[in-house]
Amino acid sequence: MPNHLSTSHKIIVVLGPTASGKSELAVKIARKFNGEIISADSRQVYYGLNIGSGKVLRDKKIPKSYFYKEIPHHLLDVASPKRTFTVAQYQKLAKKALKEIIKRGKIPIICGGTGLYIDALIYDYQLPNVPPQPKLRKQLEKKLTEELFQQLQKLDPRRAKNIDKNNRRRLIRALEIILTTKKPIGILRQAQDKKSKYDFLKIGIKKSPEKLKKLITQRLKKRIKQGLIEEVKNLHQPFYSAPAEGEARQGRRGKQNLSWKRLDDLGLEYRYISRYLRGLISKKEMIEILKKEIWRYTKRQMTWFKKDKKIHWIESKKITFKFVKQFLKN
């Protein structure tokens, strides 16, 4: 069994490309094995992004916290969509949730498609204690990529050695760290080889490309039927009148008034539907582009997951349960 450390706590991870059916599987595991779910999704953390982010519905009978089919869900609706949320924040909140679940004697089930978030949590990434500094970034943003790289070489040669010298975003962050701490961080990486303090079982949902494409199309259609376009419209310009029955649903906390730019940044459904709403593309184009973009997104997700040799790729629910049962027995 993977990572068996006698003193550590057991956690289950359910991951896979978007539209593969993670949420449903996670809930089933949670019900069967007395678990609670921690979402690991970079968009579901925002309130207001519901249909488009594929958030599970909230049980109406259980107000206050987030339940779905009587299973508590964590890390949903924890941030305003107006502001950028980052891995560091995710890590902090998710860690807290994780501890609490363990304290309750329940099994934490991390479920999501954001690979970085999952690993930051279970491997306890040591992120430099340097929050983003907008002013500094703005300044660095003015420089040429090459200049950024040269500056980093001077200040933190070890980091410069293994950084992607074309990636401005990374370069700026690296400089932000060194300029703030004055201490080179040198080499990071190789997180996957690190020991986790948890004993975890990583389950990946495997789907053939054909199947996945089909699921993407179906889900997109379904979401549009559920009011996805309305959701995006309201995020940009919410209704002021009392919300209608169906609308009061979940995670609604006042008006969002997200700019088109922000919606664009949120990606996929939010990006392309907002472009449609702005009249930049037709509805038909929007749907075609989305199918393509969502597919490409799954490929990026898979690139991340593929190199993780600890993932157990499964194709049926039955096998999953068997796996989980055995994992929890040890």
Add this chain to the structure above:
RNA sequence: GGCCUGGUUGCUAAGUGGUAAAGCGAGGGUCUGCAAAACCCUUAUACGGCGGUUCGAUUCCGCCCCAGGCCU
């Protein structure tokens, strides 16, 4: 029937008398505070057909085919 414009890799699209950009798409990859992001690599003999001119034509000439436009 006549005239004009155009036919370049999966798509869009440059270009030159000495065998050919780029973008998109597609595939692969990187990843430690924007990750639905950002970045990198790959995409072998692609110039409608047949002749001609030329040392050499995708590039010039002729004919043909195809697409679009115009004219009678």
